[in-house]
Amino acid sequence: MTITSLVCAQNRASGKIVDEKSNKELSKVDIFINDNKTPTLTTTSGSFTVQSDSLIHKLKFSRKNYTPETLEITPENAENIFVQLSQAKVSSIQEVVIQAGKTKYKNKKENPAYAIMQKVWAQKRNNGLEKFDTYSYKEYEKIEYDLNNIDSAFMKKKIFNKLDFIFTYADSTASGRLGLPIFLNEAVYENYGKNKPSIDSKRTLVAQKTSGFQDNQVITVSAKNLYRDINIYDNTLNYFDIGFQSPAGTDGFGTYDYSLVDTISIRGEKAFQIRYQPKRKDVLAFQGNLYIDTDTYAVIGATLKSTQKINVNFINSVYTQLEYDNPDETTFLPKKLVTEFEMSPFSKKKGSKSIIAKRSVDYSNYEFNKPLDPTVFKRKEEEYEDKFTNKDDAYWTKARPDTLSKSEQGVYQMLDQLQQTPKFNRMVKLFETLGSRYYNAFKGIDIGPIFSIYGRNDVEGDRIRLGARTYFGLNDPWRVQFYTAYGFKDHQVKYGVEARYMFNRLNRFMIGAGTSRDIVQLGGQLTSGDGVASRSLSSSTFFARGENISLSSVNQTSVFAAIEPWKNIQIRVDGVMQSIKSAIPEKFNLMYYQDGQLRKTVNDSHVTISIIAKPGAKFSQTGIDRYQARNLAPTIVLRYTRGIEGLFNADFNYNKLQFMFSKPFLIGTIGKTVVNFEAGKNFNTVPLALQNIIPANLSYGLVPNSFSQLNYYEFVTDAYTTLHLEHHFNGKILSYIPLIKKLKFREVAFIRAAYGTLSDASKAINVEGFKYSAPNEHIYYEYGFGIENIGIGNLRLFRVDFNWRGNYLDRPNVSKFGVKAGIQVGF
Numbered sequence: 001m002t003i004t005s006l007v008c009a010q011n012r013a014s015g016k017i018v019d020e021k022s023n024k025e026l027s028k029v030d031i032f033i034n035d036n037k038t039p040t041l042t043t044t045s046g047s048f049t050v051q052s053d054s055l056i057h058k059l060k061f062s063r064k065n066y067t068p069e070t071l072e073i074t075p076e077n078a079e080n081i082f083v084q085l086s087q088a089k090v091s092s093i094q095e096v097v098i099q100a101g102k103t104k105y106k107n108k109k110e111n112p113a114y115a116i117m118q119k120v121w122a123q124k125r126n127n128g129l130e131k132f133d134t135y136s137y138k139e140y141e142k143i144e145y146d147l148n149n150i151d152s153a154f155m156k157k158k159i160f161n162k163l164d165f166i167f168t169y170a171d172s173t174a175s176g177r178l179g180l181p182i183f184l185n186e187a188v189y190e191n192y193g194k195n196k197p198s199i200d201s202k203r204t205l206v207a208q209k210t211s212g213f214q215d216n217q218v219i220t221v222s223a224k225n226l227y228r229d230i231n232i233y234d235n236t237l238n239y240f241d242i243g244f245q246s247p248a249g250t251d252g253f254g255t256y257d258y259s260l261v262d263t264i265s266i267r268g269e270k271a272f273q274i275r276y277q278p279k280r281k282d283v284l285a286f287q288g289n290l291y292i293d294t295d296t297y298a299v300i301g302a303t304l305k306s307t308q309k310i311n312v313n314f315i316n317s318v319y320t321q322l323e324y325d326n327p328d329e330t331t332f333l334p335k336k337l338v339t340e341f342e343m344s345p346f347s348k349k350k351g352s353k354s355i356i357a358k359r360s361v362d363y364s365n366y367e368f369n370k371p372l373d374p375t376v377f378k379r380k381e382e383e384y385e386d387k388f389t390n391k392d393d394a395y396w397t398k399a400r401p402d403t404l405s406k407s408e409q410g411v412y413q414m415l416d417q418l419q420q421t422p423k424f425n426r427m428v429k430l431f432e433t434l435g436s437r438y439y440n441a442f443k444g445i446d447i448g449p450i451f452s453i454y455g456r457n458d459v460e461g462d463r464i465r466l467g468a469r470t471y472f473g474l475n476d477p478w479r480v481q482f483y484t485a486y487g488f489k490d491h492q493v494k495y496g497v498e499a500r501y502m503f504n505r506l507n508r509f510m511i512g513a514g515t516s517r518d519i520v521q522l523g524g525q526l527t528s529g530d531g532v533a534s535r536s537l538s539s540s541t542f543f544a545r546g547e548n549i550s551l552s553s554v555n556q557t558s559v560f561a562a563i564e565p566w567k568n569i570q571i572r573v574d575g576v577m578q579s580i581k582s583a584i585p586e587k588f589n590l591m592y593y594q595d596g597q598l599r600k601t602v603n604d605s606h607v608t609i610s611i612i613a614k615p616g617a618k619f620s621q622t623g624i625d626r627y628q629a630r631n632l633a634p635t636i637v638l639r640y641t642r643g644i645e646g647l648f649n650a651d652f653n654y655n656k657l658q659f660m661f662s663k664p665f666l667i668g669t670i671g672k673t674v675v676n677f678e679a680g681k682n683f684n685t686v687p688l689a690l691q692n693i694i695p696a697n698l699s700y701g702l703v704p705n706s707f708s709q710l711n712y713y714e715f716v717t718d719a720y721t722t723l724h725l726e727h728h729f730n731g732k733i734l735s736y737i738p739l740i741k742k743l744k745f746r747e748v749a750f751i752r753a754a755y756g757t758l759s760d761a762s763k764a765i766n767v768e769g770f771k772y773s774a775p776n777e778h779i780y781y782e783y784g785f786g787i788e789n790i791g792i793g794n795l796r797l798f799r800v801d802f803n804w805r806g807n808y809l810d811r812p813n814v815s816k817f818g819v820k821a822g823i824q825v826g827f
Helices: 003-011 112-122 164-169 219-225 393-399 406-418 422-436 760-764
Strands: 012-019 030-033 047-051 058-062 069-072 081-085 134-150 178-194 200-210 236-239 242-245 256-266 269-278 286-293 299-306 315-325 331-343 354-368 439-442 444-447 454-457 461-471 478-487 493-504 509-520 552-566 569-582 592-594 597-599 602-613 635-643 654-666 672-682 719-728 746-757 780-792 795-805 817-823
Touching (some): 112 269, 256 286
Parallel strands (some): 012 081
Antiparallel strands (some): 178 200, 236 242, 256 269, 299 315, 331 354, 439 444, 444 461, 461 478, 493 509, 509 552, 552 569, 569 602, 592 597, 654 672, 672 719, 780 795
């Protein structure tokens, strides 16, 4: 070694700093060179590099709540230095009185916890990713389902005959009962983002490993659909798209009682431990602990556990553990998130058979303000290939922040063994059939939807419908669907067939074609699609008020092409040729005048261009059919339709423009409001079959975005606007009423409104146009309330609505009041 290299070696030093016990990397360590009184560097990660104009012969490492460490530096040890810091003992705080139990105060200002929380609110932090020009980090996610509270009697049930080998994989839980892992999904994501000069981000799934259910279209989707990302500083925390009051929110003292318990050390940080619990046990709130840094008043950890009276369907309990890092006084970075749900379809009793669904996420490898190649934000075709996320065991051993437990390791082996068992496959098939509504008859062919087999209407009488589709797996690039139906009253066979193919998963470029001949209730919805499979065939009702004679016979052939040039924004073009006539001419007249001649069939050819945006939506797979995860993402549709006279004997030129916006909003902890707004206009005169019909619901069931007290074709419009507002209070009001609150019912309030116009020319073109009008004198409205969450135990799926018609009461055969009921699946 030359003298020059020796000097250079002692002008520079580098290495890694870890916690002595956990061996985890430490950041925010002050490094002093030689005898300097000010640090040369404060680290932002576990690795460090320092340089000096003079020789480095000594380094001192200092971090809050750790014992300082000093190392002598020589040319031989200046690189790859390995520093282990040990935590210092935490002494109690003299100036704060520690409360051992719950203490009542005359007012919250006397509570020492209130003074601490005020400082937390004063320095309310934002996610640190927002402050850096660029950032990147790694995310490891593990989702596990365990069958909980199993015992010897349960193991001996007939259902487990020939499956009893699975109990060799059971393990004791913290409660002392046996738990059996039944599902495990591991995933690794790479996250990239930038805030300057423009905002962009990308989350790429780079590895995924699932315990035997890769091809199951229900189980994997259900597992990931349960969870939402939460920020402890928000006033409202989103669980199951239901708002829970955050204990660290600025209005937390309205919901919780707080008490200062102790000061402890959390990952070397000195922290206040504040215990909180809800003032009322029957509200959507948590109990647990907040851990507040004693110097910066940042939340460095929190536990959130639901009360025993949690009023959420299928859920017995919720538990969340959060860990945050705080790089400065205004920001935080997530370190670890663990959320655990105990789910049971029937009973909330403690010790009942249930499923524990646990998700843990570890965030690591944060890097900031490093140049990022612009190509990292672009979607790449290889990311959508089926084998892109397949990794070997060596990869997973390195990727996991912690090794799998013995029971977790057994899940993969157990599921592989189970899949060789016919009885287990039959059970999975039943679950999947109920969830997907299709029964897999044999490889590649599904029969269904099973819930559409029987229907009834005034034209067909009893109606039988049988359908099928191709299905080889979640990510099929093509699909063929077919159905046939028969009416026992009109003795007519109906059918529909559609084929679709996707060329590219990256931009989801696809084409399709279909044809159908069926009885249809036109006007079932305003912003409806043109595809055979997507059309709303609202022609079959078991129970309804009045007689439904306003049905149409529609023969349609359509083609389409669609592409997604930007994520969650689709551009679609449909070409449609159709003929429409009344399905029962003696009772429902669709005849119209054209060039002085009386016509009974409308021939229509049109082209529709649609832009469909779903910003923030998450999808579970990449095939031609995708399952959208439930969240609060909006749906926005802008649609232009051009009718072309003469094309395939079409009768009319016309232009139509339509817009739709639909989104659920969490309104703090008082519930969720669902908004649906639609507007549209026909710019030309067209007959009744091509007009905008304000949707009516004559059935006694629940039909979203329709008007319960209208009759079919009561309002016909050239131009229209409709608004549906529905607020779910989640039991907020009924929880104050004695006895009633024990039923755990939830209240819903709603109002619906419609306004529109219909020109004299549009009335005159129809033979019976004088019968039709638009709600142009006043805004038509309906209002009412509903009771949801009706049922027993955890199975509360029934809802009853009470509807009142607000105006236009002088019309013949109006229904001023009505009751609707139905099944509403949700938490």
